[in-house]
Structures are given as structure tokens and as C-alpha cells.
Amino acid sequence: MKCKICGTKAEVRLKSHNIALCREHFLQFFRRRVERTIRRFKMFTKDARILVAVSGGKDSMGLLHLLNSLGYNVTGYHINLGIPEYSDISVDKVKKFHDMTGIPVIIESVVDELGFGIHEVAQKVHRPICSICGMVKRYMINRVAQKFDVVATGHNLDDEVATLFGNLLNWQSDYLARQYPVLPAADGFTKKVKPYVLVSEYESAIYTFFVDIDYVMIECPYSKHATSIFYKNIFNEIEDHMPGTKLRFLKGFYELRDIFPSTTREKLAPCEKCGYPTTAGVCSFCRLKDKLHHA
Amino acid sequence: MKCKICGTKAEVRLKSHNIALCREHFLQFFRRRVERTIRRFKMFTKDARILVAVSGGKDSMGLLHLLNSLGYNVTGYHINLGIPEYSDISVDKVKKFHDMTGIPVIIESVVDELGFGIHEVAQKVHRPICSICGMVKRYMINRVAQKFDVVATGHNLDDEVATLFGNLLNWQSDYLARQYPVLPAADGFTKKVKPYVLVSEYESAIYTFFVDIDYVMIECPYSKHATSIFYKNIFNEIEDHMPGTKLRFLKGFYELRDIFPSTTREKLAPCEKCGYPTTAGVCSFCRLKDKLHHA
Numbered sequence: 001m002k003c004k005i006c007g008t009k010a011e012v013r014l015k016s017h018n019i020a021l022c023r024e025h026f027l028q029f030f031r032r033r034v035e036r037t038i039r040r041f042k043m044f045t046k047d048a049r050i051l052v053a054v055s056g057g058k059d060s061m062g063l064l065h066l067l068n069s070l071g072y073n074v075t076g077y078h079i080n081l082g083i084p085e086y087s088d089i090s091v092d093k094v095k096k097f098h099d100m101t102g103i104p105v106i107i108e109s110v111v112d113e114l115g116f117g118i119h120e121v122a123q124k125v126h127r128p129i130c131s132i133c134g135m136v137k138r139y140m141i142n143r144v145a146q147k148f149d150v151v152a153t154g155h156n157l158d159d160e161v162a163t164l165f166g167n168l169l170n171w172q173s174d175y176l177a178r179q180y181p182v183l184p185a186a187d188g189f190t191k192k193v194k195p196y197v198l199v200s201e202y203e204s205a206i207y208t209f210f211v212d213i214d215y216v217m218i219e220c221p222y223s224k225h226a227t228s229i230f231y232k233n234i235f236n237e238i239e240d241h242m243p244g245t246k247l248r249f250l251k252g253f254y255e256l257r258d259i260f261p262s263t264t265r266e267k268l269a270p271c272e273k274c275g276y277p278t279t280a281g282v283c284s285f286c287r288l289k290d291k292l293h294h295a
Numbered sequence: 296m297k298c299k300i301c302g303t304k305a306e307v308r309l310k311s312h313n314i315a316l317c318r319e320h321f322l323q324f325f326r327r328r329v330e331r332t333i334r335r336f337k338m339f340t341k342d343a344r345i346l347v348a349v350s351g352g353k354d355s356m357g358l359l360h361l362l363n364s365l366g367y368n369v370t371g372y373h374i375n376l377g378i379p380e381y382s383d384i385s386v387d388k389v390k391k392f393h394d395m396t397g398i399p400v401i402i403e404s405v406v407d408e409l410g411f412g413i414h415e416v417a418q419k420v421h422r423p424i425c426s427i428c429g430m431v432k433r434y435m436i437n438r439v440a441q442k443f444d445v446v447a448t449g450h451n452l453d454d455e456v457a458t459l460f461g462n463l464l465n466w467q468s469d470y471l472a473r474q475y476p477v478l479p480a481a482d483g484f485t486k487k488v489k490p491y492v493l494v495s496e497y498e499s500a501i502y503t504f505f506v507d508i509d510y511v512m513i514e515c516p517y518s519k520h521a522t523s524i525f526y527k528n529i530f531n532e533i534e535d536h537m538p539g540t541k542l543r544f545l546k547g548f549y550e551l552r553d554i555f556p557s558t559t560r561e562k563l564a565p566c567e568k569c570g571y572p573t574t575a576g577v578c579s580f581c582r583l584k585d586k587l588h589h590a
Binding site for chain 1: 463464465466468522525529532533536537540543544547548550551554555556
């Protein structure tokens with residue numbers, strides 16, 4: 001197997017693109033792909049202050065590294081969820097990443113905010129952990145994002161395809177109408193982008209490995225039975241049988257997406273306690289805080 | 296496991312409906328489901344002359360039997376494709392079905408029409424067999440259908456879900472716009488309906504088995520690597536993991552389907568040779584005949 005560009009020994013075979021590449025040309029290929037995605041969807045330019053949400057996993061850490069190497073003005077943002085073992089390892093990897101690269105990273109902690117780790121919070125208010133965790137992360141990211149022009153997340157092709165498939169199985173028109181690599185700034189929320197939507201999880205993992213970033217290998221202990229993982233496995237089977245399907249499926253959707261009707265969203269007003277945009281008088285984060293205080 | 300209706304020993308478990316049923320109540324359940332589909336989509340009424348296209352397989356033979364037992368005015372239509380072994384068995388089963396039930400069945404033969412079996416036809420004109428076979432069947436069905444009010448086919452839930460999924464993976468908007476259990480009469484073509492779209496392949500097989508119809512068990516020898524079979528396997532995996540998904544996916548699509556833009560179809564005029572509606576001067580069936588004559 002030889003590199004398609006230079007003919008030396010290939011290190012990577014990309015079946016969906018029907019090419020093999022050496023390390024150097026894979027890195028070039030990967031960078032160009034992400035750069036093209038950034039330009040194509042008008043995500044940000046060199047003068048934007050970009051906040052990259054980093055979990056400590058391969059995608060977000062790779063993205064932060066890549067954007068920095070391309071000369072973008074990036075800052076990482078990590079939330080310590082307070083989950084025993086998993087969160088300790090994650091924080092540790094993020095700190096090591098900062099020490100190695102010098103890229104600034106803001107770290108905030110759910111325990112500092114709410115007094116408990118996210119799993120304890122969920123238990124105390126009798127809510128599913130993934131839904132509470134999502135809400136708290138959104139709140140904290142949106143809050144810190146006020147000081148930035150754009151928030152970038154590491155969602156990759158596999159993530160987006162799994163989400164799309166789930167939305168299609170249930171024909172969730174509203175979600176379909178909103179599924180896009182760019183969510184414009186609105187109602188006091190900062191613009192959000194996903195520069196990795198057209199690179200696969202496999203490609204992202206190889207990038208992060210090649211640039212020698214040490215990342216969290218273990219999955220969140222609460223995600224084990226997630227439906228999204230089931231959908232990802234389904235699409236890996238399909239991709240194996242028909243290489244290129246994931247990319248064709250997602251790109252085709254982006255072209256057609258406008259046909260999905262979306263309901264008009266309720267008007268937002270600042271939360272009476274913290275100023276966060278909300279449809280209720282008090283936002284769900286402040287209500288959670290109150291609930292925990294009285295629990 | 297007990298029948299949900301009468302409490303006697305159940306013979307069938309329908310995971311997607313979360314019920315178990317005895318033979319009698321399964322038959323009742325199945326008949327009602329198909330009847331409801333016929334009414335819901337306004338497929339036909341008791342006075343319509345219905346042509347049921349029968350391949351000899353479980354779905355089409357079961358459908359012909361079921362519609363007859365419900366008091367509809369049905370005639371079967373079978374095409375002998377001239378494929379060695381497979382077609383012989385199919386014709387044989389269809390004839391046996393007629394002898395057993397007394398339901399009229401018209402049998403026509405590709406060899407009589409074109410001088411060769413469908414696999415030889417494909418070879419001679421250097422075209423993929425499935426595409427030639429589809430074209431010839433459509434032509435012959437449409438021709439005989441002129442004497443009927445409606446054509447019914449045995450496409451089941453699994454067939455329709457596989458088709459829908461394939462159309463979505465490639466975002467074939469035109470096909471999506473047209474995928475529906477009813478295709479109204481237009482341009483000289485008879486109305487077409489699919490009364491089995493909301494019953495699964497599994498349920499259809501059980502019906503045909505319970506009413507003691509002997510059907511063709513083997514698949515067409517040319518369908519082995521068909522993509523539709525791959526998609527069906529994928530959805531069987533999904534259904535196993537999340538019972539009810541196939542039905543929800545297809546019904547949700549029917550509700551939303553109108554949003555898919557379709558291109559306006561070309562105007563049709565009668566074929567100069569046979570009168571069949573076509574966009575070309577001479578229809579593709581007559582052109583095939585010519586080609587074979589000169590081959």
C-alpha cells in the first residue's frame with residue numbers, strides 16, 4: 001500500500017475516499033478537509049476569538065490542536081463534571097495538553113457550581129443523568145462563550161450521522177430543520193460551529209494520534225447504553241459494505257435540509273436571577289440550583 | 296405466553312406491537328390491519344375490479360387470498376419470467392393456488408413475449424438483469440391492468456422501509472416524493488396500491504402459513520446480493536433493539552412526505568407501435584423487442 005500523493009509507504013487507508021496516505025500527506029489531507037469545511041460553512045475567520053469546548057477526548061482535543069496549528073485564535077474550555085475516575089482522568093489530560101502546547105484552557109467545575117458531581121445532582125433531583133448533564137454543560141458553555149465570537153465543538157461525521165438517523169427514524173422535523181454545522185448567534189447566545197462534521201471518527205482519531213496528543217480513551221461511564229452508540233455501529237456496518245455512505249448521507253441532507261418545517265421558537269428573555277436567556281422567568285440552571293439547595 | 300384477546304395458548308408473539316396472539320386472533324388482527332390500511336389510504340372498495348400481481352411468494356399469494364376472503368373482486372396475475380427452476384416452481388405454486396382456491400389467475404410468459412427467458416434477454420442486450428426485469432414486468436402489468444380498476448402488489452413494511460432508507464441515504468427527493476401506498480391513475484396507467492405496507496414480512500409470512508398456502512420459498516437467484524436485502528437486515532437489527540421502529544419510521548414518513556420536492560414528469564404519449572404511454576416515440580419494451588429481433 002503506497003501513499004497516493006508521494007508513493008512512499010502508506011500508513012493510513014481511507015476506504016471511504018478510496019485512498020491510502022503516508023503520515024505527512026494524511027495530515028495535509030485532514031487539515032485541508034477541516035479548513036474547507038470552515039470556509040464552506042463560513043464558520044469563522046482568523047480574527048475571531050474561538051472557544052473550543054474540550055471534553056478531553058480525541059475529537060475536541062484534536063480540533064483545539066488543529067485550529068491552533070492553523071493560526072486561529074483559540075481557547076479551550078473544559079468542564080470538570082465531578083464523575084469519579086472519568087472526570088479526574090479528563091481534567092488531567094486537558095492540563096497535560098495545555099502544558100504541552102501552551103494553548104490557553106479555561107477549566108470550570110460542576111462541583112464548584114452546584115456542590116455535587118453531575119451524577120449526584122441527577123440522583124438528587126430524580127432526573128436522567130444525560131439530560132441534566134446536557135443542560136448544565138450547555139449553560140456553562142453559553143455563559144463563558146459570552147466573551148468569545150464563536151464556540152467550536154468536536155462533533156464528527158459519525159456523531160452527526162447518528163443524530164441525523166435518529167431524527168429521521170422519528171421524523172423530528174424541528175430537530176432536522178436545526179441540524180447544521182453552524183448555529184448563528186441569536187437571542188444572546190454565541191454562534192456555534194462544528195468544524196469536524198465532514199471528517200470521520202476514524203480520521204479524527206488518526207489525526208490526534210499522529211500529532212501525539214494524549215487523550216481520554218475511556219468513555220463516560222454513563223454513556224454505555226446510549227442509542228447514539230447503537231446508531232454509530234449500524235452506520236459502521238453500512239460504511240463497511242458501501243464505503244462513502246456516511247459522507248454522502250450527511251452532505252445530501254445539508255443540501256436538502258431547508259425543506260423541513262420548524263416551529264417558531266418561543267421568545268427568550270433574561271433569567272431573573274442570572275441573566276441567561278430563557279423562556280421561563282428563571283432559567284433551568286438556576287431552578288436546578290434552588291432545587292439542590294432545598295433538597 | 297397467552298393470547299392477549301382470549302387467554303388461550305398464544306402461537307405468535309409480535310414484539311413490535313408488544314402482544315402475543317393465538318392463531319384465530321392473529322388472523323383477525325392481521326385482516327383488520329390490512330382492511331384499515333385499505334380504508335385509510337382509500338385504496339379500493341368492494342365494487343372495484345382488482346388485479347393482484349403475484350410472484351408466487353408469500354406476500355403476493357397471501358394478499359390475493361386475503362382480499363378474496365374479505366369479499367373483494369380479485370384476479371391474480373403472474374408473469375413466467377423463464378428463469379430455469381425458479382420460474383418453474385413459481386408457476387407451479389401459482390397454479391396450485393388457483394386449483395385450491397378457485398381464484399382466477401392470469402398467467403403470461405416472458406418467453407412468449409420476447410422469445411427468451413429474462414436472464415437471456417438481459418445477456419443479449421448487455422443490461423443488468425434486475426433493471427430489464429423491472430421494466431418488462433412493469434410493462435406487462437400495466438398492459439393487463441388496462442382491464443382493471445386498480446393493481447395491488449404485495450410490498451410489505453420491510454420492503455417499504457428498505458426502499459425509504461435507500462432513498463434517504465441518497466436523498467433522492469423525486470423518489471421520496473412519490474413513495475406512497477397509493478399511486479393514482481394517470482397518463483393512461485391504472486391506479487396502483489400496496490395494501491401490505493403496514494404489515495411486516497414476518498406477519499405476512501405467518502398469515503400465509505396459517506391459511507395453508509404453499510408458496511415459493513426460494514429467492515430469485517439474481518436477487519442474492521441486492522442492496523434491499525442488506526437494508527432489510529439492517530432494519531431487522533434495529534427492530535430487534537427497538538421494537539416498533541419500522542412502523543414508526545414509515546408512518547412518520549407518510550405524514551411528512553409532501554415536503555419533498557419532485558420534478559415535474561415529462562409528458563407521455565402513446566407508443567407508436569403498441570400504444571403504451573411513453574416519453575419516447577417508441578416505448579422501451581418495443582425497443583427491447585426490436586433489439587432482440589436484430590441481435
